[in-house]
Amino acid sequence: MAGQRGTGHGSPWAQSATEWIAAGVGLAALLVITGTLLFEVITGNGHPPRISAQAGEITTQDGVFHIPVELTNHGSRTGAGVLVVGELRDGEGEVVEEAEFELDFLPPRSTRRGGLYFDLDPHDFELSISPRGYHYP
Amino acid sequence: MAAANGSRLANLRFLVGLARAAGGALIFSLPLLMTMELWWLGFYMGRLQLALLTLVTFPLLVLLSHYVGFERTFDWREDVVDALAAYAVAVIMAVVLHPLLVIAAPGDSFSEIIGKIALQAVPGAIGALLALSQLGQAQEEDGSRRRHWQEEPSYPRELFLMLLGALFLSLNLAPTEEMVLIGHRMPPLYSLLLVVLSLLLMHAFVYSVEFRGQHDPGNGHPGHARLFLHYTVAGYGIVLLTSLFILWTFGRFEGIGMLDVVAITVVLAFPASIGAAAARLIL
Structure with missing residues (x-):
């Protein structure tokens, strides 16, 4: 030693x-x-967030309809304050109900989950879920 | 026989050292690990900035091992090996703690997780290396290295320690919104006063270090003006540059005017200057 x-x-x-x-x-x-x-x-080419929303299986919780939503950012920059809006439309294209939630952050190529609640049964209407906007952190 | 024993002992001592390093990494990285602004920075901060921070940190770790490590020789290879081992400990610690604290969760991209770990590894590796070398000194029965330093204080070493202290404190504080907020709210006169206060406090530390290191009063004690220029002013310069680098790295200057850049840097430089000055006293 x-x-x-x-x-x-x-x-x-x-x-x-x-x-x-x-x-x-x-x-x-x-x-x-x-x-x-x-x-x-x-x-990385500084592409802005490109967000896709994927709806999951509709379930009922205490009389309201719940739809889980999975969001993925295919762009190369983080989106902050991502607003996600779900709409139910009737046969004439009128919006009969709207639900929304906001994600704090959605980093590039990452997936985050949220959910929407509707009083009307989404099965009876045309459902659309789309990200409406974001800001940079 | 003796050689085999020696090598087994060396392995054992190194494992003990690693455990100690893990403790150091934990102490140094926990405040940042449990700050959500830092998790966010892990995915949204510029990739070039994060790569630069990692690449700048590594030579700093080697230098830290060189200046603070308990080896008496100046073997650079040894310092590089120590720095790598410290980095490994910090990364493993981050890899274990991120999923446990659900800071990294399913759905997070590889890029997001790498970013969080890369950020966390910086303070962790500093802590690991300090624990490896600093706490190790307690086990060394002879305190020759420490005495050697006090007899021949090296100016580059002192400046380096100030850089390290400034880096650590600014890493801890720069991720928070408060630095920017305080900077925005401060009138220019207040910024100026903060600079004066930072310098005064730094000088108080500098003076106390000199006082502590001085075994023989009146023998070649440098004058106040020289001390002020050599340590306080030079140190504050290092502090300002470190604060500027960290704030830029974290993207805190985006869309901000020149005056605010100065104000925010001065705000961060206040705690960083205390960190810089205290590092010399502690290490």
């Missing part, structure tokens, strides 16, 4: 195998993180 210290490699754990493993993990993490970020810098 004393000899090891005396060699000039001051750290007591200078040449241990675990140290090299830890350093290898650190190097891999550093490369993956900076690599991913720089890849995004090169390929």
